[in-house]
Amino acid sequence: MADPTSKGPASAGPQLARDFATTRWSLVQRAGQEDDDDARQAALSELCQAYWYPVYAFARRQGSARVEAEDGVQAFFAELLEGDLLARADADRGRFRAYLLTCFRHFLANGRAREEAWKRGGGRRHVSIDAARAEGRWVAEPVDATDPEREFTRAWGHAVLEGALETLRAEYEAGGKGDVFAALLPTLGGQQESPGYRELAERIGATEGAVKVAALRLRRRFGELLRRRVAQTLVDPSELEDELRGLFEALS
Amino acid sequence: MNDRHDERASCPRCGAPLAEGGVLSGLCPACLLRQGVGDPAPFLHDAARPSGAEVELSAIQRDFPQFEILELVGRGGMGLVYKARQPRLDRTVALKILAPEVMSQPAFAERFLREARALARLNHPNVVAVHDFGEVNGRYFLVMEYVEGAHLRQLIELGRLRAADALRLVPEICAGLQYAHEQGIVHRDIKPENILVDANGRPKIADFGLVKVLGQDEDDWRLTRASQVMGTPQYMAPEQMHRPRDVDHRADIYSLGVVLYEMLTAELPVGRFALPSERARVDARLDDVVLKAMQREPAQRYQAASEMSTSVEDIAKNPRHNRERNVARDVVWPKGKRLNFLNKDKLDGIYELRGIIGVENEELVAEYRSQLLGIARSSKVETLRLPLKDLAVVSFKRGFLSCEIRITLRSLAHVEGFPSGPKGCLRFLFAKADAAEAERLARHLSLSLES
Numbered sequence: 001m002a003d004p005t006s007k008g009p010a011s012a013g014p015q016l017a018r019d020f021a022t023t024r025w026s027l028v029q030r031a032g033q034e035d036d037d038d039a040r041q042a043a044l045s046e047l048c049q050a051y052w053y054p055v056y057a058f059a060r061r062q063g064s065a066r067v068e069a070e071d072g073v074q075a076f077f078a079e080l081l082e083g084d085l086l087a088r089a090d091a092d093r094g095r096f097r098a099y100l101l102t103c104f105r106h107f108l109a110n111g112r113a114r115e116e117a118w119k120r121g122g123g124r125r126h127v128s129i130d131a132a133r134a135e136g137r138w139v140a141e142p143v144d145a146t147d148p149e150r151e152f153t154r155a156w157g158h159a160v161l162e163g164a165l166e167t168l169r170a171e172y173e174a175g176g177k178g179d180v181f182a183a184l185l186p187t188l189g190g191q192q193e194s195p196g197y198r199e200l201a202e203r204i205g206a207t208e209g210a211v212k213v214a215a216l217r218l219r220r221r222f223g224e225l226l227r228r229r230v231a232q233t234l235v236d237p238s239e240l241e242d243e244l245r246g247l248f249e250a251l252s
Numbered sequence: 253m254n255d256r257h258d259e260r261a262s263c264p265r266c267g268a269p270l271a272e273g274g275v276l277s278g279l280c281p282a283c284l285l286r287q288g289v290g291d292p293a294p295f296l297h298d299a300a301r302p303s304g305a306e307v308e309l310s311a312i313q314r315d316f317p318q319f320e321i322l323e324l325v326g327r328g329g330m331g332l333v334y335k336a337r338q339p340r341l342d343r344t345v346a347l348k349i350l351a352p353e354v355m356s357q358p359a360f361a362e363r364f365l366r367e368a369r370a371l372a373r374l375n376h377p378n379v380v381a382v383h384d385f386g387e388v389n390g391r392y393f394l395v396m397e398y399v400e401g402a403h404l405r406q407l408i409e410l411g412r413l414r415a416a417d418a419l420r421l422v423p424e425i426c427a428g429l430q431y432a433h434e435q436g437i438v439h440r441d442i443k444p445e446n447i448l449v450d451a452n453g454r455p456k457i458a459d460f461g462l463v464k465v466l467g468q469d470e471d472d473w474r475l476t477r478a479s480q481v482m483g484t485p486q487y488m489a490p491e492q493m494h495r496p497r498d499v500d501h502r503a504d505i506y507s508l509g510v511v512l513y514e515m516l517t518a519e520l521p522v523g524r525f526a527l528p529s530e531r532a533r534v535d536a537r538l539d540d541v542v543l544k545a546m547q548r549e550p551a552q553r554y555q556a557a558s559e560m561s562t563s564v565e566d567i568a569k570n571p572r573h574n575r576e577r578n579v580a581r582d583v584v585w586p587k588g589k590r591l592n593f594l595n596k597d598k599l600d601g602i603y604e605l606r607g608i609i610g611v612e613n614e615e616l617v618a619e620y621r622s623q624l625l626g627i628a629r630s631s632k633v634e635t636l637r638l639p640l641k642d643l644a645v646v647s648f649k650r651g652f653l654s655c656e657i658r659i660t661l662r663s664l665a666h667v668e669g670f671p672s673g674p675k676g677c678l679r680f681l682f683a684k685a686d687a688a689e690a691e692r693l694a695r696h697l698s699l700s701l702e703s
Contacts, residue, residue: 042650081651158276161284165275188279188287219287226288244289252268252282 024232025096041081047096047233048077050163054097054155055104061148062108076107095243096233097156101149153250160247164225171221179204180214187215188222309334312349315388319347335398345383346399350392364392370437371460378428380448380458399458401451404444404511408518415534418515419568421447421455425508426561428457433501433557440499442507443487444514486510486520490548502550505557509545512538521546533699537567585611585696591689593618593680594654605670607633609680611696614640616659618680620670636670638678640700648694655687656680657694 024043052073059069080103172181183204187197197215201208230243261270263280270280312334313321319336325346334347350364368385371394375381384395404421407413425447432439439446439460448456489506492499513521516538517531527539541563547553554560588610595605607620618636638661645660659678670678682690 045651157285158271158281161281161288162275164288165284169275185279188284222284223288226285244285248282248285251285 026235028096044081048081051096051100051156051159051233052077053159054152055100057155058101058104058148058152059108061151072108076104079107094235095239097153097243101152150250153246157247157251160226160229164222164229167225167229168218168222172218181218184211184215184218188219312347312391315391316347316393319345321347344398346396348394348396350394361387361392368394370435374432374435374437374460376428376431377454378424378456379432379460380456382460396458397456399448399450399456401449403458404447404449404455404515407449408444408514413515413518415516415532415538416568418512418538419564420453421449421515422508422512422564423561423568424455425457425511426557426564428455429501429504429508429557430561432457432460433504438499438501439504439507440492441487442504442511444511447511486522489550491550500550501557502553502555505545505553505560506547506550508557508560509542509553512545513542516542532695535567535571538564541567585693587612591682591686591693593620593682595679595681609693611640611693614700616640616643616697618670634670640697643697643700646694646698648691650687650691654681654684655690656682657690657697659697 024047028040028044028047055076056069056073059073064072169178169181172178183200187200197211198208201211204211206214227240227244230247231240234240234243261278262268263270263283268280268282270278276284309321309324312332313319316336318340319338322335322337322344325333325335332349332351334349335344336347337344364385364387368382372382372385380399381397382394383397386393404413407417429439429442437460439457441459442457446458448458450456487507487510489499489503492503510521513519513525513528516528516534517526519525519531521542527536528534528542529536529539541560544563545553545560554563590608590610593605593607593609605620605622607618609616609618611617616636616638619633620636621633638659642662643659644662645658647658649656649658657680659680661676661678663676680690
């Protein structure tokens with residue numbers, strides 16, 4: 001067992017200002033220069049990869065059948081990444097979350113043309129959304145949230161949390177402390193039968209104080225990653241708290 | 253579906269349903285978010301209240317009236333970094349506010365003042381200047397030069413660095429290191445994130461000696477390692493891990509060796525790593541520079557940054573263009589190695605091209621079958637052979653759905669039987685899973701253009 005008292009890995013350390021000034025979403029929006037095109041495309045891909053599920057959830061909540069939603073979402077992202085949608089829809093370019101939903105609504109509203117693309121999307125099997133897993137998740141979602149937009153935001157919140165947790169786990173594992181992460185994870189999320197600190201301490205042979213400190217570090221780092229992840233979908237850093245509040249409301 | 257929902261476990265803390273599946277499985281999303289970013293209650297119930305970021309910003313502004321605080325540009329374990337303007341001096345600065353937790357370390361205040369004073373004395377074009385430092389209302393801060401540009405990590409990741417850039421940048425980085433070492437200051441945390449490149453392409457080393465200011469070098473190495481950006485112990489000299497008290501300037505030289513390796517190959521030298529010239533098409537003499545800088549024993553490394561600089565400058569001054577390089581080239585794309593590609597047109601269905609692609613005897617070779625209109629599958633396997641010398645531009649794009657190598661030929665001829673893109677242009681699409689290999693192929697092809 002790694003020493004749980006050693007500092008949580010990866011306080012972000014001396015990060016360069018630019019790291020934060022150039023969020024993924026602001027990179028996407030800095031359109032134009034040919035030179036930046038690759039970086040822009042990569043940033044957009046990365047964002048889409050992280051947030052395709054909310055779109056799928058939205059489509060399903062709207063009443064699309066499973067296959068239809070799957071194909072439609074694939075066609076939508078294909079078109080989004082081709083760049084046409086990005087050029088056309090500047091309705092709300094403030095946040096990636098709002099933008100994605102607006103785009104998807106346009107996409108759905110564009111009637112017959114969309115229908116064609118929708119059908120064609122059926123052939124695009126190489127889209128890397130994991131449809132079977134998506135459906136598995138969909139069925140597992142609670143059914144009380146009937147509003148598609150609310151469903152979208154809720155799924156978005158989950159995607160943010162998942163992303164931050166995955167990064168956190170990877171960091172701990174890279175630092176040889178995967179076991180610390182696994183032991184402390186229950187303290188983060190109100191898991192059932194989450195063991196108390198004392199019990200945890202006994203189990204891993206450390207003092208209770210040491211476990212508390214390690215848990216605090218885990219939490220702090222998680223918070224940093226969470227904020228950073230949300231910030232990646234924004235352009236204006238002052239919107240961060242507001243965006244977090246929106247996610248809170250959707251999740252609680 | 254309803255049944256499933258009813259059976260769902262709910263959070264013992266807040267009663268919200270627990271998530272199912274994936275990494276969130278069994279956790280309460282609402283509690284997770286609350287744990288991560290603090291209790292939402294204040295802002296949920298009082299919308300008029302300024303948000304956390306605003307409170308922070310205005311508090312900082314109050315404590316630092318001599319600055320116009322422009323924006324929060326960095327948030328990390330060491331503290332917060334604001335971009336700020338100093339109207340009186342008409343300059344933009346980076347204001348670094350150290351995180352409260354670092355101050356809880358023993359004798360922090362004394363050490364901070366002692367070390368920061370030494371840092372503020374550093375004055376060199378390749379070192380990010382510390383203009384001022386101090387403490388206001390319990391906040392310890394550093395005022396530093398604001399560098400508009402990017403750091404090496406970003407340049408490496410964007411694939412913007414060429415061997416020639418490394419040859420130009422490293423001597424300048426060495427100059428900054430040499431200067432600081434002469435003042436008795438060791439950086440202790442040289443890594444791509446700490447080397448900024450300004451708009452004029454000048455490298456500047458940031459956060460000199462901050463590790464020492466924060467007293468982290470005196471703790472055991474686990475602590476030191478943990479407090480750095482995650483996943484970067486690879487940059488640390490062995491003695492930094494095992495004998496932190498014996499660290500001297502030669503630890504920085506080791507780290508710079510690792511950085512140089514990464515600049516040349518875009519990979520970290522881990523375990524029994526390949527030589528730079530085996531991974532990329534670079535001068536084999538650079539292998540020696542990297543190996544010497546990364547010697548395990550400090551006494552066997554370059555003894556001064558200026559020595560390392562001289563080695564690199566010699567290579568830059570006497571470039572070698574000989575056939576040796578082709579050896580390296582073949583290693584980049586192994587002989588006989590093939591990669592599957594699958595081309596479809598945008599309309600998805602008019603044609604489909606499925607095949608394998610590789611490089612043989614200075615030729616790009618693709619064997620493929622084509623399928624038109626989704627019905628007529630041609631049983632004939634076509635072979636396309638393109639001499640590498642006929643390629644003009646090679647680009648690689650990583651998409652969400654797949655990735656793509658796009659090749660522009662020197663002539664605008666249409667390639668027979670290969671209906672892909674405009675005249676003189678070829679596209680090969682690869683599955684997402686093959687992205688790394690496809691990128692390697694693209695890199696190999698584009699390297700062959702240079703000669």
